[in-house]
Amino acid sequence: MLYIKCPHCGMRSQNEFSYGGDASVKRPELNKEISDQEWDNFVYNRKSLRGKHWELWQHLSGCRQWIKVQRDTATHEIFNTLKAEEEIN
Amino acid sequence: MSQEFRLKDIGLIKRNKKISFKFNGKKYQGYEGDTLASALLANGVHLVGRSFKYHRPRGFFGAGADEPYAVVQLYRDGETEPNIKATEQELFEGLEAKSVNCWPSVNFDIGAINNILKIFLPAGFYYKTFMWPKSFWYKVYEPFIRKAAGLGVASTKHDKERYEHKYEYCDLLIAGSGPSGLSSAYAAAKNGAKVILAEDKSRFGGSLLTSDVNIGNQSGKNWAEKIIAELKDMPNVIVKNRSQIFGYYDHNMLVMSEKISDHLPKTKKYHPNKKLWYIRAKEVLISSGSIERPIVFGNNDTPGVMLSSAAKEYMKVYGVLVGKKPLVFTNNDSGYETAIEFKKNGIDPIVLDSRENPASEIVDEAKNLGLNIKFSYVVVAAKGYKKVKSADIALISKDKKKLGKIENINCDCICVSGFWTPTIHLASQSGNKTKFDDNIDAFIPGKSKQNETTLGAANGVFSLKETLKTSFEAGNNLSKKITNIENKVSIPNIVEKKYSKHDKFWCVPLPKGKNYKRFLDFQNDVSVSDIELALREGYRSIEHVKRYTTLGMATDQGKTSNLNGLQLVSDIENKVVPSVGHTTFRPPYTPISIGAIVGREIGKHSKPTRKSPMHSWHEKNNAIFVDAGVWLRPRYYKKGDENLFEASKREAKNVRTNVGVCDVTTLGKIDIKGPDAAEFLNRVYTNAWLKLPVGKARYGVMLREDGIVMDDGTTTRISENHYHMTTTTAQAANVLSHLEYYLQLVWPELNVNVVSTTEQWAGAAIAGPNSRNLLKKLFPNNDVSNENLPFMGFMEGDLFGVKTRIFRISFSGELAYELNVESDYGKFMWEKIVELGEEFKIQPYGTEALSTLRIEMGHVAGSELDGRTIPYDNALEGLVSKKKDFIGKRSLQRLAFVAKDRQRIVGVVPIDKKTNIPEGSHLVKDAKASLPNKKLGHISASCWSVEYDNPFSLAILKDGKNMIGEKLFVMSPLKNKIIPVEIVSSHYVDPKGERVRS
Incomplete structure (x- = not known):
């Protein structure tokens, strides 16, 4: 079971969180004309990366905040966690 | 005679506490502190089971978790449990156990014919043989294999035991209470660290219980007792015996199974059977020790052949002789410890040492005691069927390839020592890439992956002096980093005997013309010839060899067999062991009860049960409940001997004609x-x-x-x-x-x-033509007229002093309101509604009537919004704005979503107006078409329309828009039904929606 540092609450076990997918995906702006391809990339197309990956988790049974977690998908090592409003760099 | 193999003055058992037990129906006696294995051996019972494939007689091989043979079916307190290792099961009064894998009895096992047919049962036999003809598989082969295979029978009864889970955090978690674990725990505890020390056996001390060593000026055993006593008194230390750390998971999370009641005749009241600990440790010290390796020779599975360390443990811990004419077969110094122990207890062993001329203190000691030692000698084959009767032995050449003349000597047990294999399971599970150590011919942990440190024998360090030094240091250094306190303890003095190196020898060659089975994996009956065959057939990867031959796949996970298997593959492939590599170590280290893993989340407790504030009223009024998500909701209220169908019809009808009330708190x-x-x-x-x-x-x-x-x-x-x-x-x-x-x-x-x-508001829906009249009574101080509170209106009302939110919304399609009050007033509200509603013939209605009402109105719910439908499919496209953007809008342009013949909700009525339509059935054009019959849609929800008194269903149907009036068939192969139906509008009742606005 992973041990995730919630930027709001501190170290908590994985069973308090739920997974939310790739954190680097940006939703297209509202009312913007975009191609089918762009929309498909947003809704469906994901790289199943091996290695470092920024992903979203929600601290569901804690502060209910969505957070960004940088995790190695192969080793589960967690390098960094950010608040929702903090930018990935 | 009872317990004729019990020694007089030795052992840690409680001789004043006699215990009776039964094995295979026969009564025996042992002592408190015995295991089932030691008590049986004390009674001279060596035959405990039959092997998996050839049904060969099997005895005891080890004395703990590494035991590959002695797996029994246990009976305790009216329950039965399979796959219990007799070497781990502590004896209790009234224990009953039976052999497994034999029929009709362990002494006469018909399956043993496989032993004679063994040339027909090589590796991969099942894969090769039962391929053809295909039709034979289900009727002939599978039932036969199923009957023949397996170890014991799982109980089909509900498990009455309770299992608990516990979460714990600590600074240092230490696996194993041998010299290494005790030293590091002691050093860390002195520095104020929060320490958990876990020992899988009932006694603490590990190897110190069986070895003749002094630590400082006391015996190793006494030193261990003193340290444990001190640790138990420290508030920052948790010391647990009978607790197996069986898995090392991500981010330093380890799981430990604590056996709380298995050693008792019956679980004590309010006690669990087992407790599963989830431990998040800052640092993990793995002091899991090592397991002795067997040497492979002919018929090495005969009862009476066992590890020399096990024979020593039976003597020193349990006061039991495993034989009175022992033969010790060793390639290293360890065998001598066992031989000397025999001698001390008045038994003269014969020692065969594969080495030519070892120079070490313990060999000299054995010589001085007058032991019969034969150097450069090996056991070629054990003789005897159900028990060792003698051994064929021979001189072996220096290159270990040629045998001298075979001699036969009498013996009743063969104690084997092929040196030691570090127990690296936990380290490997942590992600540590292990490395091969040439000095000990075994794998040891490499670079740490998580915060784990492996110490002592588990790390390939077999010197007690070195083990204590490194363990004290590790305990001290790791803990002081966490606590910033250092109370250094001095490391006790050790005088060690001079040892000489073990022989790199693990398998005795077959003598000419002999075809003995030489077993590697004792539990799964994998022999040298099976591995050789697998390699001849082209299997190269050790992972493939494992799966093809089942080497190391039994419940002991190859604790005694893996390395010898690897050695064999390396020899044949002319590779060195490290390049062959080992198979993956996976948790659990030992079998763990499913009950312990599940814990208390069983049955009703598998999820929380939520009840509305009105629950007790529902109970009192004969509600039959149904699970709705995590909630319990009334499905219907039973009157007299009504069934579900009759009750829900009555309730729904009453809503359509009078007024009903429904608990909607769960929304x-x-x-x-x-x-x-x-x-x-x-x-x-x-x-x-x-x-x-x-x-x-x-x-x-x-x-x-x-x-x-x-x-x-x-x-x-x-x-x-x-x-x-x-x-x-x-x-x-x-x-x-x-x-x-x-x-x-x-x-x-x-x-x-x-x-x-959700939980702050209690909700009640009042629905039916009389609902406004009732509302007026409930809110005498408020104007609830159609003008002041129109359809989709909202107001706050005064329910006899209780502030109420009144929403004029309707799921039933009738004139209806939903009332919300703070949860604590929920029951007050409900009772007031029922009380004042009496004159309007109010009746409560449950989820079944609720469904009926919404289905015949064509209102969609979860069965239509099933994660596969878009607004159009549910006739909700009118609610899709063309002007503004919203979540998911862009996707509605997808080709499939705008197809002309897109699926859409419709109503379905059986032509005969009588036959109920099963939910989930398919709609087809032609009931007689050949399979696969093309599915046009499916029935999402069914009810008995109370408005028209005939069955009515909703369906999601391809091109539903243009299908109204069509005649189709509903097919349910599951219920074996074919029903001719007519497609109608989904708005079966009040299609214009006049009632809700009335």
Whole structure:
């Protein structure tokens, strides 16, 4: 079971969180004309990366905040966690 | 005679406490502190089971978790448990055990014919043989294999034992209470660290219980006792015996199974059977020791052949002789310890040492004691069927390839020592890449992957002096980093004997013309010839060899067999062991009860049960409940001997003619506040929300980004910046997360707050033509007329002093209201409704009637919003705004979603107006078409229409829009039904929606 540092609450076990997918995906702006391809990339197309990956988790049974977690998908090592409003760099 | 193999003055058992037990129906006696294995051996019982494949007689091989043979079926307190290792099961009064894998008895086992047919049962036999003819598989081969295979029988009864889970955090978790574990625990505890020390056996001390060593000026055993006693008294230390750390998971999470009651005749009241500990440790010290390796020779599975360390443990811990004419076969110094122990107990062993001329103190000691030692000698084969009777032995050449003349000597047991294999399971599970150590011919942990440190024999360090030094240091250094305290303890003095190196020898060659089975994996009957065959057939990867031959795949996970298997593969392939590599070590280290893993989350406790504030009223009024998400809801209220169908029909009919009341507390409720709330709702829902006035409710549909309907419900504008959203019962939690996702991540600029208020409000729906008349009685101080509170209106009312939110919304399609009060007033509200409703013939209605009412109205619910449908499919396209953007809108342009013949909701009525239509059935054009018959749609929900008194269903049907009036067939192969039906509009009752506005 992973041990995730919630930027709001501190170290908590994985069973308090739920997974939310790739954190680097940006939703297209509202009312913007975009191609089918762009929309498909947003809704469906994901790289199943091996290695470092920024992903979203929600601290569901804690502060209910969505957070960004940088995790190695192969080793589960967690390098960094950010608040929702903090930018990935 | 009873216990004729019990020694007089030696051992740690309690001789004043006699215990009776039964094995295979026969009564025996042992002592408190015995294991089932030691007590049987004390009684001279060596035959405990039959092997997996050839049904060869099997005895005891080890004395602990590494035991490959002695797996029994245990009977305790009216329950039975399979796969119990007799070497681990502590004896208790009244214990009963039986042999497994034999029929009709362990002494006469018909399956043993496989032993004679063994040339027909090589590796991969099942894969090769039972391929053909195909039709034989189910009827002949599979039942036969199933009957022949397996170790014991699982109970089919409900497990009455209780199992608990516990979460724990500590600075240092230490696995094993041998010299290494005790030293590091002691050093760390002195530095004030929070320490957990776990020992899988009942006694602490590990190898110190069986070896003749002094630590400082006392015996190793006494030193261990003293340290344990001190640790137990320290408030920062948890010391646990009978506790197996069986898995090392991510981020330093380890799981330990504590056996609390297995050593007792019966679990004590209020005690669990086992406790599973989830431990998050800052540092993990693995002091799991090592397991002796066997040497492979002919018929090395005969009862009476066992590890020399086990023979020593039986003597020193249990006071039991495993034989009176022992033969010790060793390639290293360890065998001598066992031989000397025999000698001390008045037994003269014969020692065969494969080494030519070892120079070490213990060999000299043995010589001085007058032991019969034969150097460069090996056991070629054990003789005897159900028990060792003698051994064929021979001189072996220096290159270990040629045998001298075979001699036969009498013996009743053969104690084997092929040196030691570090127990690296936990280290390997942590992700540590192990490395091969040439000095000990075994794998040891490499670079640490997590915060784990392996110490002592588990790390390939077999010197006690070195083990104590490194363990004290590790305990001290790791703990002081955490606590910033250092109370250094001095490391006790050790005088060690001079040892000489072990022989790199692990398998005795076959003598000419002999075809003895030489076993590697004793539990799964994998022999040298099986591995050779697998390699001849082209299997190269050790992982493939493992799966083809089942080497190391039994319940002992190859604790005694893996390395010898690797050595064999390396020899044949002319490779060195490290390049062959080892198979993956996976948790659990030893078999763990499923019950312990599940814990208390069984049956009703597998999820929380939520009850509405009106629950006790429902109970009193004969409600039959149904699980609705995590809630219990009344399904119907039983009157007399009504069944579900009759009751729900009565309840629904009463709503259509009089008035009914339904508990709707379970609906998800989300409070939404903030200046941007309207804008937010406008983005979340498909319809327009910016112009909803205060005091009005609106029905809304929300989509996922892929265009699929996520949920529906009404949202009411309570005040300027305050909304009350309702969701379906099932999706409440998901919708909240969904809203939080968009507010926190996508549109953080919106000034909106959301919070769940599901449990803060109790809800009751009043539905039926008489509902307004009832409302007037309930709210005498408020104007609830059609003009003041129109359809989709909202107002606050005064329910005899209780502030109530009144929503004029309807799921039933009737004139209806939903009342919300603070939860604590829920029962008051409900009872008031029932009391004042009496004159209007009010009846409570459950979820079944609720479904009937909504189905015949064509209102969609979870069975239509099933994660596969878009608004159009549910006839909700009118709610999809063309003007504004919202979540999922862009996806609605997908080709499949705009197809002319897109699926759509329809009503379905059986032509005979009588036959009930099973939910989930398929709709087809031609009932007689050949299979696979093309499916046009499926029945999503069925009911008995109380309006028309005939069955009615909703269906999602391809090109549903143009199918109204068509005659199709409903097919349910599951229920074996074919029903001719007519497709009608989904709005079966009141299609214009006049009632809700009346």
